[in-house]
Amino acid sequence: MRGRNFVRIGTVAAERRFNAALRAVIAALNEIPAPSMIIGGIAVIASGVPRETIDIDGTVLGRSTTPEDVVKTFEHHAIRPRIPDALQFAHERQVLLLRHDPSGVTVEISFAWLPFEEKALGRAREMTLEGVVARIALPEDLIVYKAAAWRDRDRSDIERLLALHWGQIDLQRVRSLIGEIAEALDDAKRLDQFDAIVERARRSL
Secondary structure (H helix, E strand, O other), rough: OOHHOOOOOOOEEEEEEHHHHHHHHHHHHHHHHOOOOEEEHHHHHHHHOOOOOOOOEEEEHHHHHOHHHHHHHHOOEEEOOOOOOHHHHHHHHHHEEEEEOOOEEEEEEEEEEOOOHHHHHHHOEEEEEOEEEEEOHHHHHHHHHHHHHOOOHHHHHHHHHHHOOOOHHHHHHHHHHHHHHHHOOOOOOOOHHHHHHHHHHHHHH
């Protein structure tokens, strides 16, 4: 994939820095003896949606590793904690806040514990990004991840992923999972808003 799809700053130097960070993150994830994959903006782009991103998100199966082990592996690739109490934060919030030192690109690695997340890890597909084989979340699972975050960018990503991969998405499964998210967050409107996104995507076909 071309680096210019990934960075907000359209300079060759910025693209090279970002792509170096992406290769380092993928290499580190591939070394961890636990299921892992790329999620977030990179995965959305890899799924065919043209957009920009300036950071890198990944996830690993929480019951198969620890924050300490993940940090140790990532440090071998010049990716280090970007906050003083990163390990404590990871144990409390289940996410490691990191930075690729040579490029300054920020990295977030979340720990997956939910049954949906474990299943998504098992379904991940292999793709080659910047010359390195990476495991990438499927579009259907990305939609559920995006529905949990639910920012403006996430809702836009959902609509575009639906329109692009309509025939490959199990809408009943996705809607059921989003309903569980909405119930857990006590957000009665989220499912109706998702239905409206689905309808817009349907009309765009």
